[in-house]
Each structure stands twice: as C-alpha cells, then as structure tokens.
Amino acid sequence: MADNPRTFVDVQRTVHSLHKISAIKDTLSFYDTWYEFYEQDLKLLDYQAPRLASMSLADVMPEDRDQALILDVACGTGLVAMQLQNLGFCKFHGLDGSERMLQIAQSKSVYQTLQKYIIGAEPLPLSSDTYDAVLIVGALSEGQVPCTIVTELHRVTKPGGFVCMTTRRNVSNQLYNSQLQAVIEKMEQKGLWVKVKVQEIEQWEKATSGHETKQDSTYIPGTIYIYQKSKGPELKK
Numbered sequence: 001m002a003d004n005p006r007t008f009v010d011v012q013r014t015v016h017s018l019h020k021i022s023a024i025k026d027t028l029s030f031y032d033t034w035y036e037f038y039e040q041d042l043k044l045l046d047y048q049a050p051r052l053a054s055m056s057l058a059d060v061m062p063e064d065r066d067q068a069l070i071l072d073v074a075c076g077t078g079l080v081a082m083q084l085q086n087l088g089f090c091k092f093h094g095l096d097g098s099e100r101m102l103q104i105a106q107s108k109s110v111y112q113t114l115q116k117y118i119i120g121a122e123p124l125p126l127s128s129d130t131y132d133a134v135l136i137v138g139a140l141s142e143g144q145v146p147c148t149i150v151t152e153l154h155r156v157t158k159p160g161g162f163v164c165m166t167t168r169r170n171v172s173n174q175l176y177n178s179q180l181q182a183v184i185e186k187m188e189q190k191g192l193w194v195k196v197k198v199q200e201i202e203q204w205e206k207a208t209s210g211h212e213t214k215q216d217s218t219y220i221p222g223t224i225y226i227y228q229k230s231k232g233p234e235l236k237k
Contacts, residue, residue: 008206011041015208019172022143024118026096031076035100039077047205049166049222053137054083056165056224061133061198066090068132071156072121072221074139078105085110093131095119114174120146126156135164140180141173148179154192159231162196168204170212170220177223184225193227 014034021027034041061068065088072080075094084092092111096102097118106114117125119139134153139145153163167177187193202220212220 001170006037006044008041008044010037011044012208019143024097024121027143028118031098032100033096035077035104038101038104039079042079043197045205046203046210046219049137049204050079050083052199052201053135053164053166053224054080054087056134056197056199056226057084057133057162058087058089060162060226060228065068067193069093069130071095071134072138073124073128073134073153074145075111075114076101076138078108078110080135080137080186081105081110082108093126095124105110120149124152124156128155129158130156131158131161133162133164137164137166140165140167140176142176147176147183150180150183150187154187154227154229157165157229159229161229163193163225163229165225165227166222167225168220168222169200170207172212184227188227191230193229195225196222196228197226199224 018030021030038228058065068089069091070084070093072092072094075081075096078094081092081094094105094111094114095117097106097116099116102116105111110166115125134146134157136149137152140147150165157163167173167180169177188195201222201224202217203219205220206218207220
C-alpha cells in the first residue's frame with residue numbers, strides 16, 4: 001500500500017470519476033488503478049459498511065461461527081472478511097472482478113479461495129445450496145452490480161442460510177434501490193426467503209458532493225438487509 005497521504009479532495013475526485021463510468025469493463029479497470037489508495041480513501045470517507053454489515057450478520061449467527069462457510073461477493077481488498085474474522089468467523093470464499101483488489105485480499109491470508117469473476121455478467125460460478133451466509137457489501141449501486149444478482153446470492157445459499165446485502169441511500173442511487181427492493185420483495189412473496197433484519201443507518205459514509213446530503217448532515221445514509229433462505233418447499237406465485 002502507498003505511503004502518500006491522501007486528502008478528502010482526492011477522494012472526491014476519485015469517486016466522481018468512478019460515477020462517470022457506465023461500462024463494467026471500464027469500472028473494473030478503474031478499480032485496478034484505485035487499489036493502491038482504496039483503503040486509505042475508505043478511511044477518509046469514514047465508510048461504515050464492512051463493520052456494520054459484519055456485526056449484523058454476527059447478530060443472527062450467534063453460534064458455530066467458526067464452522068460457517070461464508071461467501072464474500074465483490075470482496076474487494078477483504079475488508080468484510082477481516083471484520084468477520086474478528087467476530088469469530090473463519091471460513092471465507094471471495095469473488096471480485098478486479099485482479100489488483102484480489103491480490104491485496106490474498107495478501108491478508110483470510111480467504112481459503114479467491115476467484116476473479118465479473119459479478120452480474122453471468123450466473124455465479126458456484127454450486128447451489130453451498131454457503132451458510134452470503135454477503136455483498138458496497139457493490140449494490142448504480143453503475144456497479146445489477147440488482148438481478150440477488151437471485152444468484154439466494155441460489156448459492158444453503159436452505160436456512162443468510163444473505164446480507166447493503167446499499168447506499170443517496171440521491172443518485174434512488175432508482176437502483178427501488179429496483180432492488182422490488183426484486184427482494186418479489187422473492188419474499190414467492191416464499192424464497194424471509195426478512196430477518198432491515199436496518200437503516202444515517203451515517204453510512206461521508207458525502208462527496210453537497211446534493212447527496214440530507215439537511216445539515218455531511219453523511220449519506222445506507223441500509224443493511226438480512227434475509228434467511230427458506231428451508232421448506234418454495235412457493236410459486
């Protein structure tokens with residue numbers, strides 16, 4: 001990791017550049033160049049998602065955490081797995097589309113397997129009913145991972161297992177969140193899973209532009225979703 005100090009202005013410029021990208025190939029190339037400053041920048045943003053999502057998952061999995069097999073989708077540099085490891089989880093598989101990010105995650109010696117995969121382009125390269133918990137933290141937003149990935153997260157989770165998802169609730173992500181909510185609720189109506197927790201966080205991360213904030217806050221809000229995959233026969237409606 002680089003020793004050069006970063007400023008919040010640097011982070012603003014980086015995030016604004018990312019938001020201008022629409023093609024997934026270009027997004028991944030961007031992350032391959034951002035890797036050097038990525039964790040520094042998230043600290044400057046006071047980015048809370050890895051810690052809060054990990055704590056939420058731990059709350060619903062109080063027992064046998066050391067035996068639970070966890071899939072970290074869009075794992076990046078491994079921030080989520082590091083938080084989960086501190087909470088007693090031990091077994092991690094990770095997927096990400098950025099080679100550079102995966103190299104950093106590999107260096108932390110937390111994951112048993114890491115795989116490069118463009119998330120959302122095709123079905124996950126994993127067997128159904130495999131994981132005790134599946135997380136996707138930070139990637140469910142406009143221009144990143146399509147919300148249709150949710151059905152794949154469900155597929156690879158064991159019956160009775162948990163899916164933990166996070167989204168930003170800033171202005172530019174409103175349409176995406178509406179589409180995501182529709183997918184989640186349709187799956188719930190079909191009996192594919194049940195809602196365990198939906199937690200709204202007001203101080204999710206610092207805003208990088210004024211129009212993203214609410215009232216006098218300098219932060220944007222976010223949401224944590226936890227759903228449990230149904231154990232019995234799935235209803236068809």
